[in-house]
Amino acid sequence: MSEQAERSERDEHVVLGKLTSPYGVKGWLKVYSHTSPMDGILEYSQWVLRQGDALKRHRLLQGRRQGKGLVVLLEGVDSRESAEQMAGAEILLPKADLPELGGNEFYWHQLEGLTVVTREGVVLGRVAYLFETGANDVLVVKGDPQGTPPALDDRERLLPFLPDEVIVAVDLAGGSMTVDWDPDF
Template identity: 30%
Template structure:
């Protein structure tokens, strides 16, 4: 995923955004992190984090501890043991190597694998490109930009026929009238 036009990578390969530091927590330098995807614990798998500080500076840090804390995660970094040190990280974006991710056991995919896929409907053909994900209480919605404008597709298995990562495609079977509902 390019950041300011630069593809972020490290020795382990491409990086992806895993969260953002929203606040400090306590006096011992812990950080409160909002995961990039709600409920994601991917940060716990990170061996090394690339930290993009609000100043634009990039640095590498090792996570000592990651634990759930409500909708957030608490992160302790090596070398950050006081609230004064932690304050410098507020607003920082956290990136980790895709290679550090655990393979989902249920066959599901990570968002970074889906982002940018071309969405093709059985009836309508190309609907557009999968741009983002909206998290809602009922189910997530895929935001697709293309010839029909912005289309919101429910991210449910009943509508998805196939995902071919090598071809960069998601094949769907949309119900009649769904495209018109987004107008």
Template identity: 35%
Template sequence: MSAEPERLIVGRVSGVYGVKGFVRIFSETEPRAAIAGFSQLWLQRGDDWELLEVESGRAHGRGVVLKFRETVDRDAACALVGSTLAVEREWLPPLEEGAYYWADLQGLRVETKDGVDLGRITGFIETGANDVMVVRNDRERLVPWVRGRYVLDVDLAAGLVRVDWDPEF
């Protein structure tokens, strides 16, 4: 029995587009249209995963539209609405030194340079200027992801991000 591949969520099917089987995608990739660059995507409905072939895709307005080989018409596309889309980790390009995929940082502990525990990373917000970590413990904190200024060190092996941040903020 083979082990399940590690899948990273990259978006979801948010609607249909036209009558030829295209679907609207809410993409969590950066840039948003990067999701259209994968030749295959895993689609999750309930607990079941299905590997779909991406026939075509493109940016459309502020979103993305995709056509899967398996969706031949609008009815087939409608059946996918609400589904989650994922890629296998091994499909992702390697990162340069000091760069991280958000998925690798989710759940890491965050502490100040003085050792004060701020909580765990529960998400990120894109602001345009810089990304912001959402850190939750006794309350939610928003810490700018600015290396060298606020983010001092990332230790994936230890599951820790050290920050220069006032715990009262």
């Protein structure tokens, strides 16, 4: 797949999870979900599965919690052998199908790539990714002095995603996030 096609695909879809392995002999698959709550992934009846360069739509027939995880049955997957062929596929959803969020709520994919700037105008870098902790979500901000705009340094910083405390403003249209953060920390 070309770089431009991959970028277009990333612009159109968000990764919700991954099919990990077969479950039983009737085509069920175990699912690793990136949604919160975990079983929120089951609310979407149409999944786009990506294996390598191939994208294929599947209808979710059934899904449920099983132990500490999830299992699903997809249309057209009716045996352990066909489930084995699906294992490892990423579960995508068109971004247009995501529910609308309220005022100061954001999907993680919307924050990734934003330029992070302190109140004083110091560029710390770009949001590389986020992860969840028990207390709050954390932004991983990677600096790049050769980037556009150039960052202060090439450090990786972990910033707590605390709106109105650390996160002062998010400008999705402008591609930036203003933070109350000491660049030396």
